[in-house]
Amino acid sequence: MLYLAVWVAFAACSAPPVPLDDIIIEKTFVPEQCGRAVKVGDYVRYHYIGTFPDGKKFDSSYDRGSTYNVFVGKKQLIAGMDKALVGMCVNERSLVKIPPQLAYGKGGYGDLIPPDSILHFDVLLLDVWNPEDGVQSTTYLTPPTCVRKVEVSDYVRYHYNGTLLDGTLFDSSHTRLRTYDTYVGIGWLIAGMDQGLLGMCVGERRIITMPPSLGYGENGDGDDIPGQASLVFDVVLLDLHNPRDSIAVTNQLVPEPCPRKAATGDFVRYHYNGSLLDGTFFDSSYSRNHTYDTYVGKGYVIAGMDEGLIGVCMGERLTITIPPHLAYGEEGTGSKIPGSAVLVFDVHIIDFHNPSDTTVMTVTHKPEVCEKMTKNGDFVKYHYNASLMDGSHIDSTHDYGKTYNIVLGANQVVPGMEEGLKEMCVGEKRHLVIPPHLGYGERGVTDEVPGSAVLVFDVELVEVEEGLPEGYMFIWNDDVSPDLFTEMDVDLNQQVEPSEFTDYIMRQVADGKGRLAPGFDPHRIIDNMFSNQDRNGDGKITESEFRLKADETTHDEL
Numbered sequence: 001m002l003y004l005a006v007w008v009a010f011a012a013c014s015a016p017p018v019p020l021d022d023i024i025i026e027k028t029f030v031p032e033q034c035g036r037a038v039k040v041g042d043y044v045r046y047h048y049i050g051t052f053p054d055g056k057k058f059d060s061s062y063d064r065g066s067t068y069n070v071f072v073g074k075k076q077l078i079a080g081m082d083k084a085l086v087g088m089c090v091n092e093r094s095l096v097k098i099p100p101q102l103a104y105g106k107g108g109y110g111d112l113i114p115p116d117s118i119l120h121f122d123v124l125l126l127d128v129w130n131p132e133d134g135v136q137s138t139t140y141l142t143p144p145t146c147v148r149k150v151e152v153s154d155y156v157r158y159h160y161n162g163t164l165l166d167g168t169l170f171d172s173s174h175t176r177l178r179t180y181d182t183y184v185g186i187g188w189l190i191a192g193m194d195q196g197l198l199g200m201c202v203g204e205r206r207i208i209t210m211p212p213s214l215g216y217g218e219n220g221d222g223d224d225i226p227g228q229a230s231l232v233f234d235v236v237l238l239d240l241h242n243p244r245d246s247i248a249v250t251n252q253l254v255p256e257p258c259p260r261k262a263a264t265g266d267f268v269r270y271h272y273n274g275s276l277l278d279g280t281f282f283d284s285s286y287s288r289n290h291t292y293d294t295y296v297g298k299g300y301v302i303a304g305m306d307e308g309l310i311g312v313c314m315g316e317r318l319t320i321t322i323p324p325h326l327a328y329g330e331e332g333t334g335s336k337i338p339g340s341a342v343l344v345f346d347v348h349i350i351d352f353h354n355p356s357d358t359t360v361m362t363v364t365h366k367p368e369v370c371e372k373m374t375k376n377g378d379f380v381k382y383h384y385n386a387s388l389m390d391g392s393h394i395d396s397t398h399d400y401g402k403t404y405n406i407v408l409g410a411n412q413v414v415p416g417m418e419e420g421l422k423e424m425c426v427g428e429k430r431h432l433v434i435p436p437h438l439g440y441g442e443r444g445v446t447d448e449v450p451g452s453a454v455l456v457f458d459v460e461l462v463e464v465e466e467g468l469p470e471g472y473m474f475i476w477n478d479d480v481s482p483d484l485f486t487e488m489d490v491d492l493n494q495q496v497e498p499s500e501f502t503d504y505i506m507r508q509v510a511d512g513k514g515r516l517a518p519g520f521d522p523h524r525i526i527d528n529m530f531s532n533q534d535r536n537g538d539g540k541i542t543e544s545e546f547r548l549k550a551d552e553t554t555h556d557e558l
Helices: 002-015 079-084 191-196 301-308 415-421 484-488 498-510 522-532
Strands: 024-029 043-051 058-059 068-071 093-098 119-129 136-143 156-162 169-170 178-185 207-209 232-240 247-251 267-275 281-284 293-294 317-322 343-353 360-365 381-386 395-398 406-407 428-432 456-464 474-476 514-516
Touching: 079 093, 079 119, 119 247, 191 207, 191 232, 301 317, 301 343, 415 428, 415 456, 484 498, 498 522, 514 522
Parallel strands: none
Antiparallel strands: 024 093, 043 058, 043 068, 043 119, 093 119, 136 207, 156 169, 156 178, 156 232, 207 232, 247 317, 267 281, 267 293, 267 343, 317 343, 360 428, 381 395, 381 406, 381 456, 428 456, 474 514
16 A cells, blocks of 8 residues: 555656646736736737746747737737736736647647646736727816817927836936927827827826837837836826917906006016916015016016006006917026916006106085185195005095195105195195105115005195295295394494394294294294305394395305
8 A cells, every 4th residue: 555655646746747738827927007908919029938838938028028919819829828818907917828728739839838737827008009999088186177178289398107008108308397388189199198198288187008109109209218118197287388379467456546557668576476377485575575667668578568568557457378489488487487387467457657747636625715826935734644555555634633834845855746836725635646666766765665666645634834035944924124233233333243133033923023934944944044144254234244134145144
């Protein structure tokens, strides 16, 4: 019995393989997803290792460094392999056992495969396509809005990851940190990409799958893309325009009323947020806390902005979309604005003016009785509320509980206010719009009035003290005393001291016999009058120096 057991064991080890009636497929790896299974007539690319049942290798595509590429079901393979490949998925791996009658049969294959050999193939499917295949596009992210889709002859900027059907990465624009920029539909791209980009929206993400006939064909592309390879591109569209495009103005919020629109030559102050078409932010005037100030229609800004600002109203909000040929062109501006980028500006017009503008005065209230109107030299007291054209508060006399007091024509306020207060009645109210060249100019007032800002004043005239005739700082209300010098010379020393002069003038004013120009420091006026009379500058006035205003025309005194 012991010998019999040993013989049976020996016989079992040395017996020939059990004959197969059909192929046996053992799946060693099945991918989680199978987008497509091999059908008869498909073209496949796969790797394999061929061995005999004892494990001896007779062939391998890996050793040749190239996949085996062939049509399935077209009798271009041994029958067993033709049968085994049907139903396989890309990245699926199977051990296929093929009987001789479905392999090389009784004839074998030269010195490589003996007659009646069972063959084992370790197969890894890498690619499958059909000559009838076209481009397959699958959108997996759709933007919430799509105002425009890619058409033939459009110029696009997009990022992509390019892989083979088995997931092998062969190229990526992301790794180069630069979009791929090209025209669509005019042959600048492989045919499959030309087709796959059509109809995309900015912000859309697509998987574009193409057969080799629409990719790089039989020859492939260098070492990265083998011949007869299906290609898969994961694409995100960032930008889209056409060379025929002009600017687009959208999202307009126009204030009512709009008494004036910006014209060529106007100087405009506006805020903006600048972004690319995909929403990528690149600049903002708000972040600098300062408006962008410029002339329009004069080439001081990019052509698209120059065009977009013409015809806007003060306070208007709008979105200006500018194609690259009206912006920064093919070069862009370095790191912030890439070449050939469409720009989107969300703009808020703060104000604008023209260098030829004058003060715009609107009477909002006129008293029924108006006996006197203001003129140069008058001392006026008024209330005001000051703001910018966008309504931003600047200042108000009401905050201080007192009027603002000036002498008209004495350059004590900005020229536009001087002009706006003339020929005004007590109790009258006016609305003044003052351009910057008649206001605070290009510099403005630190922390209060921006440079080049148009000013708005709502003014109410409260009180007016009539001024003196032009050229006079003091006048007599009565006839002048013939003994004027003697009356001033209190100590009778034949000279008038500064104190004597000041006391005398102040006494005349107090008694109503004379008037000083209102709105000025009386002591400064009197000091100036004394200096004009003290012709030799010795600090005293002698009778020979003393003259009345009527006797000369070069001094503003007696």
